[in-house]
Amino acid sequence: MNHADELVRTLVTRPAVYVQPDASLRSVAETLAEESIGAVLVRGPHGAEGLVSERDIAMALAEGANPDRTHAVDVMAEELVSVTPTDTVRHAVHLMLECEIRHVPVVEDGVAFAMISARDALKALATED
Secondary structure: OOHHHOEHHHHOOOOOOEEOOOOEHHHHHHHHHHHOOOEEEEEEOOEEEEEEEHHHHHHHHHOOOOOOOOEHHHHOEOOOOOEOOOOEHHHHHHHHHHHOOOEEEEEEOOEEEEEEEHHHHHHHHHOOO
16 A cells, blocks of 8 residues: 555544643743644634644744743634545645645544644655555
């Protein structure tokens, strides 16, 4: 089987990590470091409200944001691009390339339960049978 045709669910190894909208950038960065991940979802009243990545934090700090006074809600991407567990790895990769993103929430029944990264996809594509 071509690994690009495998399902996204095969890339899921852990649940999504969420932060509160009022979490400071310092707190979000600490969460990213502690969890060894590159992006977190921002919790909203009905699931994921947004996404904050390492890149979002770096850009905010470069623009002069205070890491203790700027919050996740201030820098998060609000328009979430997502995949489902039954999408193919190929679809996820094309979506990441098209949208110029490195992390994609995996959504089932309207709930983001996991996150996959470009690294996860590359690892799957580089695996030989």
